Every structure is written in C-alpha cells, then in structure tokens.
Amino acid sequence: MICEICxxxxxxxxxxxxVDNQKKSMHICAECAEKKSAPQLLFDGNFNLAExxxxxxxxxxxxxxxxxxxxxxxxxxxxxxxxxxxxxxxGWTLSQLRKTGRLGCSQCYKSFRDVLDDAFDTMxxxxxxxxxxxxxxxxxxxxxxxxxxxxxxxxxxxxxxEEYEKAAVVRDKINALTKGEKKVTNSxxxxxxxxxxxxxxx
Amino acid sequence: MAKAKRNNIEALVNHSVNWLDDSGPDAxxxxxxxxxxxxxxxxMPFPIAAxxxxxxxVAAAVENAIEKSGSxxxxxxxxxxxxxxxxxxxxxxxxxxxxxxxxxxxxxxVLVVKNDExxxxxxxxEDHLRLQVLSPGLxxxxxxxxxxxxxxxxxxxxxxxxxxxxxxxxxxxTNVGTGLRxxxxxxxPALRLSGQINAAIQGISKLGLAxxxxxxxxxDNLGNLFQISNQSTMGETEEQIIFRLSKVIxxxxxxxxxxxxxxxxxxxYFLLDHIGRAYGTLRRAYILSSAExxxxxxxxxxxxxLGMFSSVDLRQVNELFKIIHSAHLQRFAGKELNQEERDIFxxxxxxxxxxxxxxx
Ligand SMILES: [Zn+2]
Ligand SMILES: [Zn+2]
Numbered sequence: 001m002i003c004e005i006c007x008x009x010x011x012x013x014x015x016x017x018x019v020d021n022q023k024k025s026m027h028i029c030a031e032c033a034e035k036k037s038a039p040q041l042l043f044d045g046n047f048n049l050a051e052x053x054x055x056x057x058x059x060x061x062x063x064x065x066x067x068x069x070x071x072x073x074x075x076x077x078x079x080x081x082x083x084x085x086x087x088x089x090x091g092w093t094l095s096q097l098r099k100t101g102r103l104g105c106s107q108c109y110k111s112f113r114d115v116l117d118d119a120f121d122t123m124x125x126x127x128x129x130x131x132x133x134x135x136x137x138x139x140x141x142x143x144x145x146x147x148x149x150x151x152x153x154x155x156x157x158x159x160x161x162e163e164y165e166k167a168a169v170v171r172d173k174i175n176a177l178t179k180g181e182k183k184v185t186n187s188x189x190x191x192x193x194x195x196x197x198x199x200x201x202x
Numbered sequence: 203m204a205k206a207k208r209n210n211i212e213a214l215v216n217h218s219v220n221w222l223d224d225s226g227p228d229a230x231x232x233x234x235x236x237x238x239x240x241x242x243x244x245x246m247p248f249p250i251a252a253x254x255x256x257x258x259x260v261a262a263a264v265e266n267a268i269e270k271s272g273s274x275x276x277x278x279x280x281x282x283x284x285x286x287x288x289x290x291x292x293x294x295x296x297x298x299x300x301x302x303x304x305x306x307x308x309x310x311x312v313l314v315v316k317n318d319e320x321x322x323x324x325x326x327x328e329d330h331l332r333l334q335v336l337s338p339g340l341x342x343x344x345x346x347x348x349x350x351x352x353x354x355x356x357x358x359x360x361x362x363x364x365x366x367x368x369x370x371x372x373x374x375x376t377n378v379g380t381g382l383r384x385x386x387x388x389x390x391p392a393l394r395l396s397g398q399i400n401a402a403i404q405g406i407s408k409l410g411l412a413x414x415x416x417x418x419x420x421x422d423n424l425g426n427l428f429q430i431s432n433q434s435t436m437g438e439t440e441e442q443i444i445f446r447l448s449k450v451i452x453x454x455x456x457x458x459x460x461x462x463x464x465x466x467x468x469x470x471y472f473l474l475d476h477i478g479r480a481y482g483t484l485r486r487a488y489i490l491s492s493a494e495x496x497x498x499x500x501x502x503x504x505x506x507x508l509g510m511f512s513s514v515d516l517r518q519v520n521e522l523f524k525i526i527h528s529a530h531l532q533r534f535a536g537k538e539l540n541q542e543e544r545d546i547f548x549x550x551x552x553x554x555x556x557x558x559x560x561x562x
Contacts, residue, residue, distance in 0.1 A: 129369025
C-alpha cells in the first residue's frame with residue numbers, strides 16, 4: 001500500500017475515522033505524517049478526508065507498484081505491456097491488477113512475475129518464503145536459500161563499489177553454502193478440489 | 203460430526219465473548235491479540251476472479267473440512283452473508299469477526315465461527331480462507347500455536363495453493379509468503395494525555411509495523427485504541443514476525459505504564475478529574491454520541507486500571523465498548539433507530555449497565 005499523500009513511500013500509518021455508522025480510512029507514510037503532524041492536522045478543515053478517500057479508491061494501485069520499474073516507463077510501453085500481460089490461466093490482465101491490487105489466481109504470480117518482483121522488495125523482507133509449509137513442515141533449506149540470496153545481493157553491491165577483496169570473501173561464503181545446500185524440490189503437487197471431488201454440498 | 207448452527211445471530215449474541223475477558227496478560231493495556239492467516243485452494247481462481255459456482259464449491263469444501271476436523275468444537279455457527287440483514291452484518295463487523303469488505307458481499311461469503319468467537323474462518327473474503335484467532339491480552343505466541351494447529355488440521359483435507367519459493371499464494375501480493383497478519387489492540391490513554399502519542403506512532407511505523415487508530419470528527423483519537431500489526435509477510439518465519447511485533451508492543455506497553463505513573467505522580471488531580479468527569483457523564487447523561495461514549499469509556503477504563511472503582515470491572519468496560527456501537531444498540535432495542543434515537547438509547551443502556559440494572 002503506498003502513501004496517499006506523497007504517492008511515493010509505503011504507507012505505514014493507517015488512520016480510520018468512525019463517525020457513528022460511517023467508517024473512512026486513509027493510509028500514509030511516516031514522513032508525510034510528520035510533515036502534516038498527523039493525526040491532528042489530518043482532520044482539520046483544510047483536509048477533506050472524503051475527497052482523499054475518493055481519490056485513493058480511484059487510484060488504489062498495488063502497494064509498491066509505482067515504486068517499481070513500471071512507473072519509469074512511458075505511456076506507450078505501458079500500453080504494449082498491458083496488451084501482452086494477461087494471465088493465461090484465469091484471464092486476469094495487468095490493468096486489472098493495477099486497478100485492484102489483487103491477482104486472479106495462483107498462476108498470476110508467474111504471469112506477472114516481472115511487475116511483482118519489483119514490488120516484493122518494498123513490501124517484504126526478501127523474496128523467499130522461509131516459514132511453514134502446508135501441514136506444518138518447516139524446510140531448513142529455505143533459510144539457507146534466503147541467506148544465499150541476501151549474500152548475492154551484497155556481492156553485487158561490493159563489486160559495484162569495486163571492493164573486490166570483500167567481494168571475494170562473500171563469494172567464497174556463497175560457494176560454501178551452495179555446496180551444502182539441499183536441493184529444494186518442487187515435486188510436491190497439490191490436487192485441486194475439482195479432481196479430488198470432495199466438494200459435495202451437504 | 204458436529205454441524206454448524208446456520209444464520210442464527212441471536213445464538214452468537216447470547217454467547218459470551220472470549221476476547222472480552224479481562225484475564226489475559228497485560229489486559230489493562232493490551233485488549234486483545236489477533237492472528238489471521240490467508241490461504242487459498244489450489245487450482246481455483248481467487249475470489250475476485252472466481253465465478254459464483256467456484257465460490258460455492260470452495261465454501262462447501264472448506265465447511266466440510268472444518269466439520270471433519272472438529273477444530274471449532276461441538277458448538278459453532280455458520281453465516282451466509284447474503285442471507286443476513288444489514289444490521290446483522292453490522293453486528294458481525296462490530297464484534298470484529300469480519301471485515302468491511304466481507305460484509306459488502308459480492309456473493310458466496312460464509313463466516314464460520316466457534317461459539318465463544320475465539321476462532322473462525324472467513325470463506326471467500328479476499329482469499330478463499332481467512333483463518334482468525336482472537337485472545338484477550340497480549341499473547342501472540344499462544345494465539346500462533348492455536349491458529350497454526352487449526353491451519354494444519356484444515357490443510358490435511360484442503361489442498362492449499364503453495365509455491366516452494368513464494369510460500370502461500372494470496373490474492374493480494376502484500377500477504378504472500380506466510381499469509382500472516384498479527385495484531386494487538388492497545389489502550390493508550392496516558393500516552394495521549396501526556397502528548398507523547400504521535401511520537402510513539404511514528405516510532406512504531408518506522409520499524410516497519412502498521413498502526414491503526416479510531417478517529418472522530420475532531421482531531422482526536424477516539425477511545426485511545428490503537429492496533430499495531432506487522433506489514434511484511436515474506437522473508438521471515440512466522441515466529442520471527444511474531445517475536446518482532448511482540449517486542450515492540452512490550453515496549454509500547456512499558457511507555458504507557460510509565461506515562462500513567464508519571465501522570466499519577468505529577469498531575470494527579472488532572473487525571474482524577476478527567477476520569478471522574480467521564481464517569482459522571484456515563485452515569486448521568488441522557489444523550490450520548492458514539493464519539494463521547496468512546497472517549498468517556500476510555501477514561502473509565504483508565505480509572506478501573508488505576509483501581510479507582512470498586513463497582514466496575516474491566517470485563518464490564520469491555521462489554522460497554524462493544525455494545526455502544528449502533529448495530530448492537532439497535533439489536534438490543536429490537537428495532538431500527540435513527541441517530542437521535544440511538545444517542546438517547548445509548549445513554550440509557552450505559553446508565554443502566556453502570557448502575558447494575560442490567561446484567562448483559
Ligand atoms: Zn507520504
Ligand atoms: Zn491468473
């Protein structure tokens with residue numbers, strides 16, 4: 001979710017206003033909150049929450065999307081990109097994704113991978129799940145993979161800064177870890193409801 | 203195999219609510235701890251892109267899995283949102299069982315909930331399943347244990363959509379990975395009275411956590427209630443997320459405790475007067491807006507925490523916090539009320555409850 005005021009930083013402060021039966025909310029970043037000395041100023045006369053809200057529901061983009069590479073591209077490439085980017089499985093389009101901030105199906109994660117990849121960096125702490133798996137199994141190897149991914153990032157930065165000695169150390173560490181790493185298998189196939197046929201209405 | 207009672211709001215309202223208990227750890231400041239897990243079923247489009255038929259299938263499969271697992275006990279309720287009146291939907295929202303988006307209902311939404319409201323599943327919200335566990339006080343670790351087990355039980359008969367690299371796949375990419383959102387509701391009156399609340403909110407938000415408050419017409423937070431939750435869901439284990447959040451919340455609780463102590467020491471009469479006046483309003487007012495009620499109840503709660511009242515306990519205050527909302531009021535009145543009528547009825551209920559006339 002991005003800040004409604006600057007439309008730039010991720011929103012970390014969420015304000016809800018309840019007046020009797022009606023609830024409104026707005027989402028802003030720490031920087032803007034400081035500038036506006038929120039929450040106080042947000043609700044004075046100069047600040048029309050209803051209007052702001054209308055605006056965000058219109059532009060409620062996917063959190064972090066505007067931060068990604070897509071915003072740097074010009075209109076033309078974006079249209080081309082949109083025309084191409086459709087999920088083959090569920091038919092969800094990139095413009096639907098931008099409008100709703102939601103994906104249509106699991107396959108959408110592959111279909112819109114490039115756009116999502118940029119967004120993940122701002123939303124999460126790394127691009128790898130290290131938590132539980134269905135049924136409660138925890139795979140040690142994913143923690144190692146996360147470590148490797150982070151180190152590769154570090155390595156790139158060191159090379160860019162031409163700090164080759166440090167880079168060599170990191171590279172050796174990566175090599176050592178890669179050797180010891182269990183191969184993360186992708187073999188687990190999940191059956192859908194349709195196939196398993198246990199969706200009879202009672 | 204136990205079956206759910208269907209679309210019976212009365213049954214829900216007549217049961218006592220687990221998270222309103224005053225027995226939780228740090229219950230004077232931490233009102234409740236909640237964890238929510240987002241899950242989807244493999245090879246089915248997410249609700250936003252699903253057909254009515256898909257959603258019916260999902261709901262049937264999930265309800266079946268819940269019944270089979272017995273994870274909601276012998277006595278639990280199911281609600282088909284489309285079948286409920288506007289007020290009954292609002293009741294579910296006011297009891298924090300559902301989201302606003304859920305009760306707006308695009309079709310196919312079902313809430314399944316245990317009788318004490320401590321755990322439940324929203325079906326066909328933004329994701330196929332939104333598991334939710336709610337407990338009084340600050341006890342995220344305990345809540346995690348409960349919801350983790352519920353999740354494991356359901357996954358034994360539901361094929362979850364899971365990716366080896368990205369984890370649990372969710373409709374919104376902000377939930378992908380663990381699908382876990384943990385939050386704690388805090389009552390922070392002294393931080394506000396001493397003017398430290400904005401700094402606290404900004405500090406917390408800089409740690410990558412989200413803060414939510416309830417705000418009124420004026421500039422002030424209503425009821426001094428704040429909800430703090432994790433923002434990111436991928437790249438950390440569930441335990442790490444919960445640990446990080448709990449740590450920050452413990453610090454906030456300590457700040458609040460210090461602020462209370464220092465008010466009692468340095469501004470004793472200012473604080474006592476603030477609480478006493480609020481109590482007077484609640485005991486004697488004949489017209490009570492929801493904003494004024496929230497504010498006064500917050501002060502009353504502070505007084506109870508400080509041991510100022512022998513006749514009122516935390517549970518009662520928590521109960522009042524719930525019942526002053528408009529759908530609950532109208533349910534209590536047994537008819538629809540306009541705003542003016544609500545304010546009058548709200549004042550009456552609060553007067554009655556505080557004078558011991560009513561043991562709801
Ligand atoms: Zn901003
Ligand atoms: Zn798709």
